[in-house]
Amino acid sequence: MTQTDILSSEQEDLRLLRESARTLFERAGGSDRARKLRDAGGGFDAEMVRELAEAGVFGVAVPEDQGGLGMGLAAAGIIAEEVGRVIAPEPVVLTIGLSLGLLRRLCPDHPKVPQLISGETVLAVAWQERGPGGAPADATCRYADGKLTGAKAWVAGAAGSQGFLVVTQGDDGQVLVLVEANADGFVINKRAQADGSSLGELSFSGTPAAELASGRAVQDALAEAVVDATALAAAELVGLSERAFEITLDYIKTREQFDKPIGSFQVIQHRAVDLHVMCEVAQAGVGEALAQMDGETDPKIRARLASRAKSRAVTAAKKITRDAIQLHGAVGYTDEFDIGLYLNRALVLSAWLGDDAYHRRIWFEAREAEGAAQ
Amino acid sequence: MTDWNAMTDAEFRKEVRQFFEAEYPEELRHLPHRPKFAEIEHWHRKLHAKGWVAPAWPTEYGGMGLNAAKLLIFYEEQQRWGVNRGRDMGVQMVGPLIIKFGTQDQKDYWLPRILSCDDIWCQGYSEPGAGSDLANLRTRAEIDGDDFVINGQKIWTTMAHDATHIFMLVRTDPDAPKKQQGISFLLAPMDQPGVDVRTIKTLSGETEFCEVFFDDARTPRENLVGELNKGWTMAKALLSFERIFIGSPSLAQNALGQLESFARGRGAFDDPVFRDRFAQAALDVEDHAALYARFADQLKRGETLGADVSMLKIWVTECFQRITELMIEAAGPDGGSIGPLQVGNVSVDVLASFYKARPTTIYGGSNEIQRNILSKAVLGLPG
Numbered sequence: 089m090t091q092t093d094i095l096s097s098e099q100e101d102l103r104l105l106r107e108s109a110r111t112l113f114e115r116a117g118g119s120d121r122a123r124k125l126r127d128a129g130g131g132f133d134a135e136m137v138r139e140l141a142e143a144g145v146f147g148v149a150v151p152e153d154q155g156g157l158g159m160g161l162a163a164a165g166i167i168a169e170e171v172g173r174v175i176a177p178e179p180v181v182l183t184i185g186l187s188l189g190l191l192r193r194l195c196p197d198h199p200k201v202p203q204l205i206s207g208e209t210v211l212a213v214a215w216q217e218r219g220p221g222g223a224p225a226d227a228t229c230r231y232a233d234g235k236l237t238g239a240k241a242w243v244a245g246a247a248g249s250q251g252f253l254v255v256t257q258g259d260d261g262q263v264l265v266l267v268e269a270n271a272d273g274f275v276i277n278k279r280a281q282a283d284g285s286s287l288g289e290l291s292f293s294g295t296p297a298a299e300l301a302s303g304r305a306v307q308d309a310l311a312e313a314v315v316d317a318t319a320l321a322a323a324e325l326v327g328l329s330e331r332a333f334e335i336t337l338d339y340i341k342t343r344e345q346f347d348k349p350i351g352s353f354q355v356i357q358h359r360a361v362d363l364h365v366m367c368e369v370a371q372a373g374v375g376e377a378l379a380q381m382d383g384e385t386d387p388k389i390r391a392r393l394a395s396r397a398k399s400r401a402v403t404a405a406k407k408i409t410r411d412a413i414q415l416h417g418a419v420g421y422t423d424e425f426d427i428g429l430y431l432n433r434a435l436v437l438s439a440w441l442g443d444d445a446y447h448r449r450i451w452f453e454a455r456e457a458e459g460a461a462q
Numbered sequence: 463m464t465d466w467n468a469m470t471d472a473e474f475r476k477e478v479r480q481f482f483e484a485e486y487p488e489e490l491r492h493l494p495h496r497p498k499f500a501e502i503e504h505w506h507r508k509l510h511a512k513g514w515v516a517p518a519w520p521t522e523y524g525g526m527g528l529n530a531a532k533l534l535i536f537y538e539e540q541q542r543w544g545v546n547r548g549r550d551m552g553v554q555m556v557g558p559l560i561i562k563f564g565t566q567d568q569k570d571y572w573l574p575r576i577l578s579c580d581d582i583w584c585q586g587y588s589e590p591g592a593g594s595d596l597a598n599l600r601t602r603a604e605i606d607g608d609d610f611v612i613n614g615q616k617i618w619t620t621m622a623h624d625a626t627h628i629f630m631l632v633r634t635d636p637d638a639p640k641k642q643q644g645i646s647f648l649l650a651p652m653d654q655p656g657v658d659v660r661t662i663k664t665l666s667g668e669t670e671f672c673e674v675f676f677d678d679a680r681t682p683r684e685n686l687v688g689e690l691n692k693g694w695t696m697a698k699a700l701l702s703f704e705r706i707f708i709g710s711p712s713l714a715q716n717a718l719g720q721l722e723s724f725a726r727g728r729g730a731f732d733d734p735v736f737r738d739r740f741a742q743a744a745l746d747v748e749d750h751a752a753l754y755a756r757f758a759d760q761l762k763r764g765e766t767l768g769a770d771v772s773m774l775k776i777w778v779t780e781c782f783q784r785i786t787e788l789m790i791e792a793a794g795p796d797g798g799s800i801g802p803l804q805v806g807n808v809s810v811d812v813l814a815s816f817y818k819a820r821p822t823t824i825y826g827g828s829n830e831i832q833r834n835i836l837s838k839a840v841l842g843l844p845g
Binding site: 340 | 737738740741742744745746748749750752753755756770773776777830833834836837838840841842843844845
């Protein structure tokens with residue numbers, strides 16, 4: 089095969105992957121399903137998790153010799169886009185990026201790895217902590233002698249997880265430990281999010297925990313897993329923006345005022361074009377960043393690329409979902425119309441793992457550091 | 463003769479880059495103004511001797527015969543090195559039209575003279591009442607014996623004061639049912655009593671635009687290209703490649719590079735607000751380049767570009783403007799100063815960049831017109 093043939097066969101694989109993920113979500117009910125799950129009190133659908141697992145979704149970026157598909161981050165990004173399009177609440181990015189991201193790097197032979205790939209279990213990942221003022225602060229939560237004491241914050245997916253992967257301070261630097269959801273001395277407070285999901289505030293008091301890894305490797309693996317999850321969250325936002333724009337475009341073509349569709353007014357047309365262009369730029373920029381991450385081993389460069397992706401995706405998603413409400417007019421402000429679900433999901437995904445301003449700063453600092461190193 | 467298209471992209475890029483870097487005069491790099499022919503004549507002779515004046519023309523007419531992919535590389539390298547396009551209206555606009563629609567006599571006579579710059583062309587399209595609404599043009603050409611007699615006015619005619627010939631869209635049938643009909647494509651000599659050229663001084667103080675007045679000017683009937691009253695469709699057919707070229711990232715990339723060295727020298731990066739705005743602009747350029755690459759790949763696969771390519775121009779020109787605005791900010795109290803500002807070993811003409819960026823959202827179909835096109839042809843919005 090020539091290089092072009094290989095390229096086009098990879099493209100074809102990705103196209104098929106996108107198609108199967110889309111079909112799966114559409115068959116399950118598209119964005120209506122997200123509304124139903126939200127109205128039922130948040131959380132996700134365990135049956136859907138199993139179906140996604142069957143389609144190979146969770147193992148997409150896990151190397152083949154560790155039981156995954158080994159298709160890399162760009163392929164995972166395609167799945168994340170499809171998740172974003174139907175604002176599916178299932179922990180896809182969480183699992184691919186964070187829980188599997190950590191375990192496959194630190195303990196690939198752990199029995200939780202195949203369980204995560206097969207959708208038998210869902211694990212949330214906890215590493216951040218709140219300081220006294222409420223903002224992020226250094227870790228004070230301690231692990232010693234098989235027990236965990238302290239608190240962790242902003243834990244996505246805490247509501248439906250069977251267990252928690254906690255990165256925190258051990259006797260000898262950082263440790264990765266596993267805590268069962270029903271462990272003694274473990275309390276989860278849920279902080280409700282705009283989209284119906286929740287972030288967990290975890291507190292541990294002498295909670296039994298099993299140590300999985302320790303030392304410098306934990307810190308590195310966490311950083312890389314967070315970078316992957318950041319890039320995938322960007323892809324999810326791209327899919328979300330794309331669909332929010334489609335919904336809006338349909339609306340302005342059909343909604344009539346002054347005896348014509350409002351989409352025939354130039355001011356509306358030009359705003360719609362700007363959203364479309366924003367969406368295309370985000371798709372291209374995020375797509376390129378993820379593809380480059382696949383070919384890059386230097387963690388600093390990968391982190392810069394992830395920040396590029398997330399800052400672009402958040403900028404686009406914010407603009408698109410907010411303008412989408414304006415273009416819907418008053419009905420855009422009601423809960424009845426789906427467009428609001430997209431705005432609310434965009435708010436949550438934007439804040440998670442850093443928004444556009446945060447990632448522009450990280451990106452700029454990384455670029456400066458690379459420049460200085462040369 | 464070299465078959466450039468048979469080379470790999472990387473080989474071809476290297477070849478083009480080496481030639482520009484070795485042969486292009488240093489003092490002409492990144493010229494802030496459009497040069498008169500005399501200023502770049504020496505470079506043009508080199509290019510002509512090399513056979514590189516017309517990269518897009520078929521080899522049988524003296525061009526390089528580049529396919530779309532190679533052509534894009536050629537232009538990318540040209541812009542990267544700051545190589546002036548020269549007086550290329552003949553090569554870019556008239557030549558391709560004559561090649562496609564001209565008679566054998568027209569090809570034999572005009573094409574070699576375009577390559578050698580024996581004739582230097584300007585483009586007579588816009589009129590005072592026909593800018594974005596170009597089909598509204600009123601300049602008349604009437605048949606009188608063996609000649610056309612031309613009356614009317616063209617405007618924004620770039621470098622008309624340094625041109626020997628004008629190619630123009632003229633109204634030959636004022637009674638046609640649609641205004642796009644009844645327009646013809648005509649070639650005319652500038653050096654005659656009926657043609658009067660006045661330069662227009664622009665905001666930047668340059669005089670690259672002109673008004674051209676026609677008062678019973680004459681041109682032989684054989685200077686009609688293509689069929690009578692079919693000029694509109696012919697002129698439109700030429701624009702498809704221009705639409706990706708006009709959306710290329712180079713202008714914004716070059717400006718960003720200038721902004722960075724200038725801002726660094728001036729200490730502007732100490733300000734976190736400036737850092738953030740720089741990062742925004744830099745990411746805007748980077749992500750635009752990713753989008754541009756997608757369209758370029760389409761061309762490389764031999765596909766024709768759709769109307770959606772217009773989005774490149776909208777994004778990159780507006781981004782280019784923001785970058786030049788940041789340069790002015792970084793200049794602080796020097797933000798209104800004419801001429802180059804020296805910072806360390808870099809010299810940046812802040813206002814020249816700012817002015818250069820302004821018309822980019824106006825020419826080549828204003829960005830508002832581009833938005834109209836996208837809205838109808840891509841988004842399918844009514845009306």
